[in-house]
Amino acid sequence: MIKVGLIGCGFFAVNQMQGWADAEGAQVTAICDRDPDRLAAMGARFGIAQRFDDAARMMREADLDVVDIATTLPSHRPLVMAAAEAGLHAICQKPFAETLEDARAIVAAMERAGRVLMVHENFRWQSPIRAVLAALREGAVGRPFFGRVSFRSGYDVFSGQPYLATDPRFIIQDLGIHILDIARALFGEVERLSASTARINPAIRGEDVATILMDHAGGVTSVVDCSYATRRDETFPQTLIEIDGTEGTLRLEAGYRLVIDRRGDRQVRDVSPPLLPWAERPWHNIQESVALIQQDFVACLREGRVPETSGRDNLATLALVEAAYASARDGSRVRP
Ligand code: NAD
Ligand code: 89V
Incomplete structure (x- = not known):
């Protein structure tokens, strides 16, 4: 079972939590948000006991394979970089970086770490x-x-x-x-x-x-x-x-x-x-x-396949x- 930690318990993340609940072979085991009310509401709704207000701490302590980054744009670069450092695969919401320079740095860091980066480009x-x-x-x-x-x-x-x-x-x-x-x-x-x-x-x-x-x-x-x-x-x-x-x-x-x-x-x-x-x-x-995109991410990890909307593709x-x-x-x- 692939263990997923979701970061960002806001407006859209509910859909991602539902998608993970439907996905075969993956399960959300930890969630994170800086906002305590949003964190508590998401935790209660989906029955997730491991809750963090700090993403770096969740990546260190929660025994994860993947982080699902559902925060807004300014936090994407630091969060994917932290995932690379922690040796975790990542799926990051669009737009995955504020500039092309940031995006290239993110892709390079994940490739150096040998981890999969998919951009949540679901349309x-x-x-x-x-x-x-x-x-x-x-x-x-x-x-x-x-x-x-x-x-x-x-x-x-x-x-x-x-x-x-x-x-x-x-x-x-x-x-x-x-x-x-x-x-x-x-x-x-x-x-x-x-x-x-x-x-x-x-x-x-x-x-x-x-x-x-x-x-x-x-x-x-x-x-x-x-x-x-x-x-x-x-x-x-x-x-x-x-x-x-x-x-x-x-x-x-x-x-x-x-x-x-x-x-x-x-x-x-x-x-x-x-x-x-x-x-x-x-x-x-x-x-x-x-x-569908989350289920495909799981299949990509299982089969060693590059996601259609990989970080490199999404550049x-x-x-x-x-x-x-x-x-x-x-x-x-x-x-x-
Ligand atoms: P939102 O503001 O409702 O939620 C973001 C949450 O992330 C907030 O609760 C905030 O407290 C938390 N957060 C921000 N930085 C954090 C950090 N460093 N550590 C922990 N928590 C942090 O935003 P939203 O509307 O849910 O959008 C999130 C992302 O989803 C955006 O990138 C947006 O473009 C994207 N989105 C995608 C689709 C789609 O179809 N793909 C649709 C809507 C939104
Ligand atoms: O898909 C999105 O990114 C959404 C919306 C469809 C509302 O534009 O923000």
Whole structure:
């Protein structure tokens, strides 16, 4: 049994605790938070007796194999570095570092320690996204030449995650990072990118709209567009996808409808994610992907396999985030 210590008992960590409870071959045996109320509430809810207010102490004293870092961004570098020093595998929430330099240092430290680092980049693990990836890889539309990966919503994310309203960076760093990662998973690495951003909601500090145009090395041109200022029939938290290829087109439409047109034939499938017993709409899509990515992390450790969203892999997603901010700031076209 792989013993997991979870750090950060906040808003999102509950999903991670539920995911670990579902996972075969792993178990949370210790938890940590600096906030005593959050620590006590999580401990009581999941029956975890080993509780720590200091992560370094938990890593020293709790007999762990893995730390699951569910804290917010500023603590990620010191916590993963401490895991490397303690000889523990780590799964760290996105964005896994504040700068690319920090991210490279984290990856190097974990590689030197010979330990596995997975970034909890779960959106590409959503079952509707897996269905699109599978169709694309099976050649459903031939060779893709255009893609659009879109997330537009008016959902109030600030009540659950108040830091999203006050951080200087918002939508690209928090949500766009997922959508850029899906574009990488679908179309491969990016050679050039340009981005525009806007702040529509005057009550927040960062940008809440971003439109990013990318040239992929394999020949696809893609558009990643994200908004938290879009008022319409609410689709949160669905990512919608359009792909045009030499043999046909694919659309992942609102309501998890997958439509593939190929040489005059139309195939329509419902690719809705299951509603896990502990999940609630509309978050169930994200919640299922948490369970799936954590189960895959366990399989990677067991099989000695490098995770799809390893720290090293995720450097390329983080580079897209940085390039998008640089492009939006300077009005330039950037090589990530
Ligand atoms: P949160 O502020 O609600 O919770 C973070 C918790 O970590 C707090 O309880 C805080 O006290 C604790 N903490 C911070 N630093 C600590 C340290 N050094 N030692 C011990 N405890 C510490 O944040 P959240 O909304 O749960 O977000 C956490 C992370 O999850 C963020 O990186 C966020 O981007 C990410 N997130 C990911 C998804 C997803 O789908 N992948 C969704 C939501 C949030
Ligand atoms: O997935 C996330 O990182 C979340 C949300 C979907 C609300 O943007 O912060």
